[in-house]
Amino acid sequence: MRGALVSLAATALFAGGALAGRMIDGRLAADRASSDNSTYDYIVIGSGPGGGPLACDLARAGYSTLLIEAGDDQGDNPIYSELGNFNTAGNDPDSRWDFWIKHSDDPVREKEFAHYTYRTTNGSFYVGTEPPAGATPLGIQYPRAGTLGGCAMHNGGVCSLPQDDDWNIVVNMTGDTSWEADKMRKYLIKVEKNTYLPANTTGHGFNGWLSTAVQPARWAHDNTLPATRVLKKMAELTGQNVSDVANLVNQDILGDYPHKDTLNAFYNMAQHEDKGGKRSSPNNYIKATLKDPKNYPLTVRLNTLATRVLFADSKNTTTKIPQANGVEVMSGASLYGADPRHTNANVTKQGPVSKVWARREVIVAGGAFNSPQILKLSGVGPAAELTKFKIPVVKDLPGVGERLADNYEGSLLALGQQPVGGGIITLMFKSPNATGPNRNIFTWCGAFSFEGFWPGFPTDYGPNEYECAMVHINPHSQAGTVRLASADPQVPPDINFNFFLNNGTEDLQHLAEAANLLRTAWQAAGAPVLPFNEKHPCPGTGAGNCTDADERALLKTQAYSHHASSSCAIGAENDPLAVLDSKFRVRGVHGLRVVDASAFPRVPGAFPVLPTIMLSAKAAEEIISDAKKGTQ
Ligand SMILES: Cc1cc2nc3c(=O)[nH]c(=O)nc-3n(C[C@H](O)[C@H](O)[C@H](O)COP(=O)(O)OP(=O)(O)OC[C@H]3O[C@@H](n4cnc5c(N)ncnc54)[C@H](O)[C@@H]3O)c2cc1C
Ligand SMILES: *[C@@H]1O[C@H](CO)[C@@H](O)[C@H](O)[C@H]1NC(C)=O
Ligand SMILES: *[C@@H]1O[C@H](CO)[C@@H](O)[C@H](O)[C@H]1NC(C)=O
Ligand SMILES: *[C@@H]1O[C@H](CO)[C@@H](O)[C@H](O)[C@H]1NC(C)=O
Ligand SMILES: *[C@@H]1O[C@H](CO)[C@@H](O)[C@H](O)[C@H]1NC(C)=O
Ligand SMILES: *[C@@H]1O[C@H](CO)[C@@H](O)[C@H](O)[C@H]1NC(C)=O
Ligand SMILES: *[C@@H]1O[C@H](CO)[C@@H](O)[C@H](O)[C@H]1NC(C)=O
Ligand SMILES: *[C@@H]1O[C@H](CO)[C@@H](O)[C@H](O)[C@H]1NC(C)=O
Ligand SMILES: *[C@@H]1O[C@H](CO)[C@@H](O)[C@H](O)[C@H]1NC(C)=O
Ligand SMILES: *[C@@H]1O[C@H](CO)[C@@H](O)[C@H](O)[C@H]1NC(C)=O
Ligand SMILES: CC(=O)N[C@H]1CO[C@H](CO)[C@@H](O)[C@@H]1O
Numbered sequence: 001m002r003g004a005l006v007s008l009a010a011t012a013l014f015a016g017g018a019l020a021g022r023m024i025d026g027r028l029a030a031d032r033a034s035s036d037n038s039t040y041d042y043i044v045i046g047s048g049p050g051g052g053p054l055a056c057d058l059a060r061a062g063y064s065t066l067l068i069e070a071g072d073d074q075g076d077n078p079i080y081s082e083l084g085n086f087n088t089a090g091n092d093p094d095s096r097w098d099f100w101i102k103h104s105d106d107p108v109r110e111k112e113f114a115h116y117t118y119r120t121t122n123g124s125f126y127v128g129t130e131p132p133a134g135a136t137p138l139g140i141q142y143p144r145a146g147t148l149g150g151c152a153m154h155n156g157g158v159c160s161l162p163q164d165d166d167w168n169i170v171v172n173m174t175g176d177t178s179w180e181a182d183k184m185r186k187y188l189i190k191v192e193k194n195t196y197l198p199a200n201t202t203g204h205g206f207n208g209w210l211s212t213a214v215q216p217a218r219w220a221h222d223n224t225l226p227a228t229r230v231l232k233k234m235a236e237l238t239g240q241n242v243s244d245v246a247n248l249v250n251q252d253i254l255g256d257y258p259h260k261d262t263l264n265a266f267y268n269m270a271q272h273e274d275k276g277g278k279r280s281s282p283n284n285y286i287k288a289t290l291k292d293p294k295n296y297p298l299t300v301r302l303n304t305l306a307t308r309v310l311f312a313d314s315k316n317t318t319t320k321i322p323q324a325n326g327v328e329v330m331s332g333a334s335l336y337g338a339d340p341r342h343t344n345a346n347v348t349k350q351g352p353v354s355k356v357w358a359r360r361e362v363i364v365a366g367g368a369f370n371s372p373q374i375l376k377l378s379g380v381g382p383a384a385e386l387t388k389f390k391i392p393v394v395k396d397l398p399g400v401g402e403r404l405a406d407n408y409e410g411s412l413l414a415l416g417q418q419p420v421g422g423g424i425i426t427l428m429f430k431s432p433n434a435t436g437p438n439r440n441i442f443t444w445c446g447a448f449s450f451e452g453f454w455p456g457f458p459t460d461y462g463p464n465e466y467e468c469a470m471v472h473i474n475p476h477s478q479a480g481t482v483r484l485a486s487a488d489p490q491v492p493p494d495i496n497f498n499f500f501l502n503n504g505t506e507d508l509q510h511l512a513e514a515a516n517l518l519r520t521a522w523q524a525a526g527a528p529v530l531p532f533n534e535k536h537p538c539p540g541t542g543a544g545n546c547t548d549a550d551e552r553a554l555l556k557t558q559a560y561s562h563h564a565s566s567s568c569a570i571g572a573e574n575d576p577l578a579v580l581d582s583k584f585r586v587r588g589v590h591g592l593r594v595v596d597a598s599a600f601p602r603v604p605g606a607f608p609v610l611p612t613i614m615l616s617a618k619a620a621e622e623i624i625s626d627a628k629k630g631t632q
Pocket of ligand 9: 502503506
């Protein structure tokens, strides 16, 4: 081992800073950390959909780039590489970061969450509402993946475009017209390697790094299936052509339709995978960049926790603006407290701390929880909070960790008397009383159960289970917070989504009315499936035998989410809570950007992974253009 290490260090020295195409394991690098003092053009923290592709793009443009990732590489592990294993991946301790979050400040409401999680006295988890004596409340599990490729390694891979307004709002806030929705599609075209449409179909890409695929749905031709009867009823209730459902279920969800956001429409669910079901993710792009014969100057450090961004000792004497110039890191595996292995007896609790330097810029891409934590640990955040933890204030930026947003999710779940049959129905529609022109609900229905996250999720209710999972596309949940729990970078922050604080009743009513519509469609399943025995949100065999108020109350305590965004968001110059400008630059400092889901001013549609990858491609273009101009 030691010999290998020495030669690794020697290679780095020989390369004289040109460190082309290499992956370094922080566990091994730890031994030489004290002498670790390399300089790169760019340092990117976090290898998820925001940071991973960005680091690759910068290296491919010829800039020496260090990509720092706290986790290790599970890319060849079939739990991750086969997309169909995503539930197993989501539970796997080899990548899992458990954040124990709150939905509100009300401890009674929190513990009514059916999958609230406790630590029992013997160290195991208890999930439920009747904990054994002595159990310690942990919170609501919010999974993240601490691994090369980030959450794109354990997610469901569902691809969907944001609403045009989700891009256009940046234009309104900042005046930067490069964010206009019709100018953003080029990033999809750039990254996509479409496998399901004729080559060169307008609006799609065929030569990018991200494979997209669909499973063609043929079942809907079979009119004898209860699922087909349900589908037809859904078509009727949402104003679609009932005679054409077999074609409509195969519509392209990433298609370039005029006024797409106002359409009630069925789609075939696209996922980031290849035709054979292999997950396509930033992990693949990073590996391809490292392996490329062109020897791009990308260095990846696994098992390395970024603990803070460093700033030049003396501020720029002309402008007095702090200049980011490096990153402090701790080397070793499972160093972050959210990693369930961190408490294992055989895990080293701390690793050696060292510094790496950025000639040009540092880009933070730790995801919606970690990016604000990293900024705050670095002295960039609300001054009062930083002072409380004795962190020297580099820049008082009150918006860091505020306005955390997320899609609200709920599920209409029932057991039929027999299986419903058929396949997945994907539908985007406007719930009956929603305001504005746009559709607000993304639902997918089928014989599965998805009720949110907890250790061991999901529940298998057997072959008769049937669900419509609902995502609220336009939530007003913009009141969440990510606050430091400690100045120790290994301790996860306190996260409270403050669900339903703004316009909660309206948003809950939209979900209830969506469930009512879908439940009405279900009754078309007929014999022998009926009656459905509904689990939630309106329990029983009465097919909606409860009031909207009952449903809202249940959805309020049981809603869940997993698309966190907006905790370091782009905002207007005159907005005191704006963290970034439209070029992803952290306001008030130089040489520092945030490029991940935290940058969105609001949740980007129903599913964030593809929007985040598009945003990352835009950021790469901006950063490279600035480098060429000689600006920041
Ligand atoms: C179970 C699950 C299923 C999902 N399903 C879907 C889906 O089907 N479709 C969809 O669109 N979205 C889905 N999502 C959400 C989507 O995957 C995320 O929104 C997306 O990955 C966010 O990308 P990101 O780059 O902002 O952050 P992340 O993916 O969280 O990446 C951040 C990376 O930074 C690393 N990191 C963090 N802090 C540090 C540090 N201090 N030092 C070093 N490294 C650090 C982390 O290890 C991680 O690799 C799902 C999420 C989950 C959890
Ligand atoms: C580390 O690198 C910085 C920047 O290149 C340099 O100024 C410093 O002298 C180096 N320190 C050591 C101990 O090598
Ligand atoms: C730990 O305690 C829980 C609750 O008291 C119990 O159900 C479980 O079986 C125990 N596990 C072990 C390994 O003892
Ligand atoms: C942007 O501003 C224009 C003009 O005020 C308005 O019509 C439009 O709805 C706004 N768009 C968004 C997404 O806020
Ligand atoms: C509905 O679909 C059928 C079958 O494809 C087609 O013949 C018919 O023209 C469609 N009706 C409308 C109004 O588009
Ligand atoms: C200080 O900032 C000004 C304006 O951004 C810039 O022109 C100058 O190069 C900076 N000086 C140093 C030493 O970074
Ligand atoms: C470390 O301990 C855990 C259980 O505490 C075990 O599952 C794992 O295999 C051990 N790892 C090593 C490398 O020994
Ligand atoms: C829409 O709202 C009105 C007024 O609250 C209500 O009476 C009606 O039932 C709602 N429609 C649906 C389909 O829920
Ligand atoms: C949200 O609530 C505010 C204040 O009550 C109200 O003015 C606004 O119209 C509401 N918005 C929606 C979309 O319901
Ligand atoms: C309808 O709800 C009432 C009141 O909760 C309950 O008594 C009854 O059993 C329900 N009926 C069905 C068919 O679920
Ligand atoms: C005209 C055009 O854009 N042709 C492209 C179609 O797609 C193939 C790859 O699938 C490209 O090689 C062509 O250049």
